[in-house]
Amino acid sequence: MIKILFFALLIKPIVFIVLGLNLQGYKQLPLKGPAVVAANHNSHLDVLVLMSLYPLRRLKYVRPVAAADYFFQNKLWAWIATQCIDIIPIQRSGQSVDTVLAACHQVLESGQILILFPEGSRGQPEQLGQIKKGLFYLMQRHPHVPITPVFMRGLGKALPRGEALFVPFNCDVIIGEPLALSSDANAFITLIRHTFQTLSQRCLGQGVA
Amino acid sequence: MLNLPSHAGYAMGWVLSLLGLASIVSYLLQYRHPERDYTELKKRISSWWWMIGILFICLAISTTTALILFAFISFLALKEFFSIVPLRLHDRRVVFLAYLAIPLQYYWVGIGWYGMFIIFIPVYVFLLLPMRMVLIGETKGFIQSAGIIHWASMLTVYCISHVAYLLILPVKNPQAGGVGLVIFILFMTELNDISQYIAGKLFGKHKIIPKVSPNKTWEGFIGGLLTISLLSTLVAPWLTPLNAWQGLGAGVLISCAGFIGDVVISSVKRDLAIKDSGTLIPGHGGILDRLDSLMYTAPLFFHYCYYLAY
Numbered sequence: 019m020i021k022i023l024f025f026a027l028l029i030k031p032i033v034f035i036v037l038g039l040n041l042q043g044y045k046q047l048p049l050k051g052p053a054v055v056a057a058n059h060n061s062h063l064d065v066l067v068l069m070s071l072y073p074l075r076r077l078k079y080v081r082p083v084a085a086a087d088y089f090f091q092n093k094l095w096a097w098i099a100t101q102c103i104d105i106i107p108i109q110r111s112g113q114s115v116d117t118v119l120a121a122c123h124q125v126l127e128s129g130q131i132l133i134l135f136p137e138g139s140r141g142q143p144e145q146l147g148q149i150k151k152g153l154f155y156l157m158q159r160h161p162h163v164p165i166t167p168v169f170m171r172g173l174g175k176a177l178p179r180g181e182a183l184f185v186p187f188n189c190d191v192i193i194g195e196p197l198a199l200s201s202d203a204n205a206f207i208t209l210i211r212h213t214f215q216t217l218s219q220r221c222l223g224q225g226v227a
Numbered sequence: 228m229l230n231l232p233s234h235a236g237y238a239m240g241w242v243l244s245l246l247g248l249a250s251i252v253s254y255l256l257q258y259r260h261p262e263r264d265y266t267e268l269k270k271r272i273s274s275w276w277w278m279i280g281i282l283f284i285c286l287a288i289s290t291t292t293a294l295i296l297f298a299f300i301s302f303l304a305l306k307e308f309f310s311i312v313p314l315r316l317h318d319r320r321v322v323f324l325a326y327l328a329i330p331l332q333y334y335w336v337g338i339g340w341y342g343m344f345i346i347f348i349p350v351y352v353f354l355l356l357p358m359r360m361v362l363i364g365e366t367k368g369f370i371q372s373a374g375i376i377h378w379a380s381m382l383t384v385y386c387i388s389h390v391a392y393l394l395i396l397p398v399k400n401p402q403a404g405g406v407g408l409v410i411f412i413l414f415m416t417e418l419n420d421i422s423q424y425i426a427g428k429l430f431g432k433h434k435i436i437p438k439v440s441p442n443k444t445w446e447g448f449i450g451g452l453l454t455i456s457l458l459s460t461l462v463a464p465w466l467t468p469l470n471a472w473q474g475l476g477a478g479v480l481i482s483c484a485g486f487i488g489d490v491v492i493s494s495v496k497r498d499l500a501i502k503d504s505g506t507l508i509p510g511h512g513g514i515l516d517r518l519d520s521l522m523y524t525a526p527l528f529f530h531y532c533y534y535l536a537y
Contacts, residue, residue: 038306040506143316172310175319185319186326188310188505222501224313 022074024102033070036186037063037176040222043193046166047071051079052126054165056153056197058214059135060144060174065103067173067191068133081125082133085110106132119156126160136210143178144171149210154203164196167210169217190221231287232404234465239283242414246275270510278508278517282413286406290394291337293409297391298333302326303514304383307505311496312379317365318372321356325380328352332388339395348385353377383515386522389529399468399536407466408532415462415478416524419455419485426450440493448486455482468536480531481524488523492516 033039048055049072057068065082072080086107089099099105106121125132134153141147157165172189194217200206231239249272257265285296309322328348335344357373390412394405403411427447435443456478463474492515496504505513 038303038310038505038507042506175314175316178316178319181319183320183323185323186306187322188307222503222505223310224499 020101021104022077025070025077026074029066030070033063033067037067038186038188039067040188040190041071041193042191042220043195044071046193046195047168048131048164048166048196049073049076051129051131052160052163053131054126054153054157054160054163055131055133055168056136056165056210057133057168057170058146059137059140060170061140061177061179063173063177063189064135064140064170065105065133067170067189068168069103071191072131076131079130080133081106081130083108083122083135085139087111110138115152115155119152122156123159126163136207140174140179143174145174146211146214149207151203151207153210154199154206157199161199165199166196167194167213167217168192169194169214169221171218171221172223188223190223192217192220232402232407234400234403235286235406235410238403238407238410238414238466239287242279242410243283246272246279249275267510272510274508274510286409290405293394293406294333294337294391297387298329300514300518301329301333301384301387303507304387304518305329305379307507307513307515308379308383309376311499311501311504312375313371314375315365315368315372317363318360318376320363321359321372321376324356324359325352325376325384328380329384332384333391336388336391336395341392344388344392348380352380356380382522383518386526387518389525390521393529393532396533396537400466403466411462411466412481412525412528413521415455415459415481416485416520418458419451419482419524420489420520422454423447423451423482423486426454436490439490439497443486443490448482451486452479452482455479467532469532473535477528477531480527484523484527485520488520491523492519 055068057064065084069077069080069082082103082105084099084103084105084107086109089105089107090096099107106125108118108121110118122132122134136149136153137147138150138152139147153165157163169192170189172187175185176187176189177184194213197209197213200209253265253268253272256268257263282296285292305326309325314322332344332347335347356376357369360369360373390409393408393412396405396408398404400407423443424447427442427444427450430446430450431442431444433445434441435445435448456475459478459481460471460475463469463477464471467474467477469477492504495515496502503512504515507514508517511517
């Protein structure tokens with residue numbers, strides 16, 4: 019309930035009115051789970067924008083993966099992360115791959131929609147970072163779950179890493195066709211990188227000069 | 228709705244009837260040619276209903292709501308501009324200041340402080356933005372960013388706010404009022420776009436500026452010029468403080484300026500290699516695609532009237 023109010027009254031108006039999206043390929047967005055939405059990562063706004071694309075009644079089933087070590091640093095952040103956004107917290111260090119992914123497996127098995135960022139962290143504003151192998155390992159156990167790629171541009175200008183001042187810009191959100199899982203981790207990473215680059219060509223906005 | 232000057236109310240009725248006619252025609256076309264796809268035309272017309280509906284409601288409620296609407300339109304246009312041009316990450320804070328100029332500019336309009344309204348962006352904002360940039364300290368790309376940010380503010384905030392100031396001018400034609408002037412400039416500008424387009428489709432042969440906009444022809448331009456000059460001569464005495472001869476001048480001015488505004492924004496888009504400036508208005512593209520002509524016609528028409536009638 020808090021999640022729905024948070025998005026209906028605060029996040030959706032910010033995303034659609036103050037920010038403004040150039041949305042392409044909306045029909046490709048998986049509205050029913052189990053499904054994975056894999057997007058590039060530039061800003062804290064990424065998760066909020068992706069979740070705003072969903073109708074309010076579907077929000078309950080949309081779960082973003084986020085770093086526990088970052089979001090549980092202070093109480094306010096932790097409250098927002100768990101109550102308003104309902105993240106799946108992931109420990110980024112010191113655990114085996116299986117423990118880290120356990121929660122994600124559970125989410126997919128219960129038929130929900132998982133939002134994750136294959137780059138892992140936000141990295142340099144508006145630049146595609148190194149793509150990690152986590153998504154590949156996760157999908158080994160769910161070979162038939164569709165992976166929908168989403169490329170976003172502009173959010174790294176609106177609210178880049180390490181900045182507190184929010185500056186409105188229209189943002190591109192380009193949703194692509196579901197990806198086929200490759201048999202090899204490196205091939206899969208190349209596929210994701212290539213897909214992001216292809217989708218980025220449909221953006222109206224400019225990267226940072 | 229009740230305190231609208233009579234001519235302004237009639238003009239709104241005329242616009243709505245015209246739009247209703249356009250809707251009917253689009254449905255008839257689809258009915259006559261079921262095999263053709265008129266989705267784009269229907270989207271365009273339905274967007275017109277939304278735009279005109281919102282505008283008329285805001286104009287009818289009060290001057291303040293109309294000013295808020297124009298300020299919001301300026302914000303959307305400025306944001307769209309900043310989103311498609313290349314800016315540096317360092318420019319974020321400067322862009323933020325440029326946004327802050329919007330409520331101030333419309334506040335000067337609201338209190339009717341003409342002197343401030345007319346110099347705020349060309350002088351104060353112009354001088355202040357580069358100063359903020361200097362404090363950030365990044366000099367690589369300085370000239371380009373300073374130019375882009377100020378140019379965008381001039382086009383989308385300064386120029387558009389002239390439409391809003393028409394509402395504040397002392398009333399010289401009590402039957403039309405400020406609302407009459409606003410409807411006049413908005414619809415002459417948009418009808419000019421439409422009639423240039425239609426005349427170009429029907430008779431277009433000789434290209435004016437093939438490098439910028441290959442669809443613009445002399446025939447289209449002249450067709451629009453004749454239509455708007457005639458229309459303006461007839462309508463100006465009724466909706467503005469101008470007489471028929473002055474209305475003819477206004478028509479020529481609006482038609483030429485509208486054309487220039489259109490091709491200026493076309494050049495911007497061509498430079499950036501994009502077709503539309505955004506996706507805000509279904510069937511039209513972005514808000515800059517709709518405001519392009521108005522950014523040129525509004526200040527020129529404003530000063531034309533201001534010189535002749537005030």
